[in-house]
Amino acid sequence: MQVTLKILRYNPEKDAQPHYERYTLDAEPTDRILDVLEKIKAHEDGTLTFRRSCAHGICGSCAMRINGRNRLACKTLLQTLDTSKEITVEPILGLPRVKDLVVDMTTFFDNYKKVMPYFVNDEPLPEDGRERLQSPEERERFDDTTKCILCGACTTACPTFWADNSYVGPSAIVNAHRFIFDSRDRAAAERLKILAGESGVFRCRTAFNCTEACPREIDITKAIAEVKRAIITGRLD
Amino acid sequence: MSVKTHQYEVVIVGAGGAGLMAALYASQKASTAVISKLYPTRSHTGAAQGGISAALGNIEEDRPEWHTYDTVKGSDYLGDQDAIEFMCFKAPELVYELEHMGLPFDRTPEGRILQRPFGGHTNNETGKPVRRACHAADRTGHMILQTLYQQCIKNDVTFFDEFQVLDLIMVNGKAAGVVAIELATGDLHVFHAKAVIMATGGWGRVWEITSNAYAYTGDGAAIVLRKGLPLEDMEFFQFHPTGIYKLGILITEGVRGEGGVLINDKGERFMEKYAPHVKDLASRDVVSRAMYIEMKEGRGINGQRYLYLDVRPETVNKYAKIDGRTNPDGTPYQVTAEEILHKLPDIIDFCKTYLGVDPVKEPMPVQPTAHYAMGGIPTNVKTEVLADEKGTVVPGLYAAGENACVSVHGANRLGTNSLLDLVVFGKEAGVHAAEYATGAAFEPLPGDAADFARSQLDAILNSKGNERVADIAAEMKHEMMDKVGVFRTEEGMQEALNKIRELKERFQHIHIDDRGKTFNTDLLTAWEIGNLLDIAEVTAASALARKESRGAHSRDDYPKRDDQNWLKHTLAWRRDGEIELRYKPVVLTKYEPKERVY
Amino acid sequence: MSFKTASEGYVKYQGLGNWAFVLHRLTGLGVILFLAIHVVDTAFVYFAPDLYKEAIALYRSPLFGLGEILLVLSIIYHGLNGLRVIYFDMVNPNMWTIEINRKSVIWTWIITLVLWLPAAVVMGSHILEHLGG
């Protein structure tokens, strides 16, 4: 079958403004948008620029706006889209454009680093040198937010983040959640203090775009709500 | 092009599991920079699914000795036994270390790390599969990568993200740094260093069907090869039995660990013919070969080149009963759809996304997929890179992870040993490189340090032909899949080698569209294809020379293992456009080679 | 990043939740603007009764009448959607799932319309009654 992709192109060395270019080519219904982009780059226009690596939704490189929604190009099959119309492909919104579908992720990772996204426990290790114990229920408590691949689809779908890059954004909160609710971690209070501030969870307007965008199906808005609740109540259950 | 210079005592190339582990340790003792062509969390370690093996014995009796023997046997006796013993005895310590870093392993009711069975891992006394793979659902690699990156942030490790290393700087026979291009700007950067750790991962993209990332283009190995250093055991590349049909996306062996079975067109569970004891949990080379034979003999599903991997609860329970499989408490092993969903969530997601198949309701179409490089940059147990068959160390140069060949995997890697390899030898690399750097001086940088890197890019940018890089890549992948894949013959491999040389010639006449500086992936993709061609050539030449079948190297014309003549490692150099092969003995300690039966 | 980026997202980003949010924001801003004016004009009954009469006269113009109908729509939607968010956020965060969110947004719109339409009919008939009179 034939598909037409309408891609937002931008080369800072040549273009003052981004513009759309259209590519029509043969494809299979089971092709991913990433496959189509690869075909265009391989055979039609090598200047088309995008990030990709694993091609099966685990590395988080290829987040982009496809028909107006953030998705991973490698997890979006043509058969899930209306191919009788043009498919619009644009870079994720809210981060500086570098070239074509590539944006500068620096702010995104800086925000991630703000929420202490790492395990903290300075208490002595078990004397036998083995693992810290954790019940299956305690482990299950934060399972959902361990799935994050830092693709940025959620944060760049967030209306607050579009307007204000200083808001840490859904992804950072998800990663804070992963540690706040880990029974072995000891820095929940510090993280919650950060997240209770002007750039934290209370900037969330529950627009829900983040959850809809997550290619890992993390219930992000729910996680954010749980963090809000932990700040209000001080309870980590 | 402007060149910027940086100075760090230790420079680590690659930010996957091995690179990050090395970074954590090196940065404690020496100024350290990690240079990565991807953001660290994009590394392919994140795609590893099933688990990391360690004889913790959390569920049932297990011993590091058994793990060692299983790995030696799995390697088809080509693994160096000192290195294997080192790794397997270090395993529990490293797994606990990961846990202490916060890695969210699944848990037993007692709160300990949960373990599952995996191919080739056995109780040496009963011969039955043992639960040795420690896991975090089916995203263990993802959790290792995330955890290590998190710890690097905590420890303020310096990263140069999206910098593609193009060349290794050698001065007076010692490593003195690397040259990299910054993707965002196109600027060249020279990193002056006392020690360099190569941790750039594998090269599955040499083959058509692969579980590997687009980024897996063997950059580190190719760079080292171009510096006149050898690559070891390149003929051994693992084909994982269960890749999603046509796409190659990996379906973890953990599926079979949880009781899934392979089924042919006749509805037979054919693995009992090939591995009567452990059946579907035989090691990967054995299973992939069995699948090829089934398909070749016409028992692929609908005569096509795929088989079914069936993890529907009714199937699992049926064969668990036949096998007499039990839970740790002795009760019969039975699963429900919910339990499968809970243990293999990502697999279920892959299948639903890419196949429209729900694995608890329908079987998954699978075929062997190019998965893992057993060979690579030769190192000793301290991860020091070796320059020749006599074990001469290249001062200041280290390698760890998939691009290195210690050799702990020999001719065939056991599932879950790759993640173990990463953390064990990543740590060793970090420790030893920092130790070396603190005792060494910076070698003076030559004035033309960036010239070779620049000349490689210029050659591509100024190339005047009209060959498209993608066509060359496609032909190489097809040829390698067909002729240097699961089954190999003299004739096929020779054809492949000729073809690759022809493609290398055509590569001199490519045309790329993008000549800009900003994020020029057209240029870098072309450079990567150049790496793959070099790797493919070495692989084919090494394979052609090895006249036996061992592990992943399986020849129709020499179907038997030949310990008399071939119990040795291949070392391959590229000199004056020719591949030169030499050999070195395998380190044997306790385990005499014997016939391998699963 | 900026108002421009945000506006592009508000308008172009595809998703029920996005529209629910944009409408919530617009109706909220509309209501607060009206409220500020309304408090002041009502205060005229004390501070400047004559001006109050003029203000009321203005409110009775057909254009303001239509505006009032929209105001009622805004208050109904903002209130219902607000309650929805409060319930999910404070009482049961487990309801923040894709399916429940989508359904609840659609139901919020349906209930808003069901409540607003009769109000609009009543208010519209008031306007018609007083047209030219």
Add this chain to the structure above:
Amino acid sequence: MTTQSRTVDVPQTWESFAWKWMRYSGVIIFILAWIHVLIQDILVGVYKIDIGYVAGRWNGGFWRVYDFLLLFFAFSHGMNGVRQVLYDYIHSAGGRRALNWILLILWAIVVVIGTIAIFAFTPPAA
């Protein structure tokens, strides 16, 4: 092993207070404003409203208190809403401080005017 419940001590911030305020006041306004709208805009309608109507309505204390509560909660809720909206577009600390003062003054003026009117109003002699 069993699961332990854990608590931490988190100091409340202006933002956490504001968040709670929007929700609690939201529920109160929902009730007050809807009844207000139902009566004044729909059932009575602007055509029947004049000073006389207001006088009748504010004859007793109940509706005066009612209207004051509505004014206070709705306007405070709304002004914080405006603050939150503008925080999206005003990023500098100085800008946000200026915004807060402007909104606070605006809020005070409107609430004071409204409150005086509600409680000081005496019906004109009919």
